Amino acid sequence: AQSVTQLGSHVSVSEGALVLLRCNYSSSVPPYLFWYVQYPNQGLQLLLKYTTGATLVKGINGFEAEFKKSETSFHLTKPSAHMSDAAEYFCAVSDRGDSSYKLIFGSGTRLLVRP
Amino acid sequence: GAVVSQHPSWVICKSGTSVKIECRSLDFQATTMFWYRQFPKQSLMLMATSNEGSKATYEQGVEKDKFLINHASLTLSTLTVTSAHPEDSSFYICSARDLRQGTYNSPLHFGNGTRLTVT
Numbered sequence: 001a002q003s004v005t006q007l008g009s010h011v012s013v014s015e016g017a018l019v020l021l022r023c024n025y026s027s028s029v030p031p032y033l034f035w036y037v038q039y040p041n042q043g044l045q046l047l048l049k050y051t052t053g054a055t056l057v058k059g060i061n062g063f064e065a066e067f068k069k070s071e072t073s074f075h076l077t078k079p080s081a082h083m084s085d086a087a088e089y090f091c092a093v094s095d096r097g098d099s100s101y102k103l104i105f106g107s108g109t110r111l112l113v114r115p
Numbered sequence: 116g117a118v119v120s121q122h123p124s125w126v127i128c129k130s131g132t133s134v135k136i137e138c139r140s141l142d143f144q145a146t147t148m149f150w151y152r153q154f155p156k157q158s159l160m161l162m163a164t165s166n167e168g169s170k171a172t173y174e175q176g177v178e179k180d181k182f183l184i185n186h187a188s189l190t191l192s193t194l195t196v197t198s199a200h201p202e203d204s205s206f207y208i209c210s211a212r213d214l215r216q217g218t219y220n221s222p223l224h225f226g227n228g229t230r231l232t233v234t
Contacts, residue, residue: 036225043121043208043225044159090158101212102149103223105159
């Protein structure tokens with residue numbers, strides 16, 4: 001079964017510093033890959049996704065992620081953190097062969113931004 | 116853009132009662148809606164997939180008789196927690212897929228969630 005691992009339940013950075021949130025998937029066949037952000041007591045907002053094509057994907061709010069097949073990774077980055085980036089971030093995957101198209105989520109990483 | 120409305124945003128109920136949560140796609144039609152459950156500071160766990168016009172598909176370990184899912188139309192799915200107990204207290208989130216985007220490339224649109232507290 002497909003699974004996704006997010007290393008680090010908490011990541012703390014200073015405002016203006018680089019943000020790096022890690023995500024690795026388990027399957028030998030690359031799945032569809034997503035990053036979502038969740039603010040307290042809210043649903044999830046899509047930051048970006050990778051389905052095919054260019055491996056460097058740009059999303060909203062200055063975030064981007066790079067799909068690296070050799071490393072089975074899809075790490076999320078942002079060059080300069082802003083206070084408003086503080087939230088919970090979830091990496092998610094979906095099997096390309098799964099007709100239900102359901103998403104499997106990682107355990108999440110809480111991003112803390114220090115002033 | 117596509118919007119998913121989830122109602123209520125929070126609800127408190129007494130143990131033994133039932134609670135219904137609605138999930139509506141406001142400006143698109145969704146053949147498939149997904150229901151997730153999220154415990155505090157944890158990830159989202161898929162409970163079931165709701166298909167319009169057919170029975171929901173439940174994930175392993177989810178009691179279908181306790182969590183009743185109905186997908187009445189292309190814009191409405193409901194989750195009813197029957198005979199609720201304190202351990203059912205959680206954050207429930209629905210999501211829907213936008214048919215207009217055709218293939219699987221379409222992302223899921225999420226509701227804002229419902230916080231259920233059972234006393």
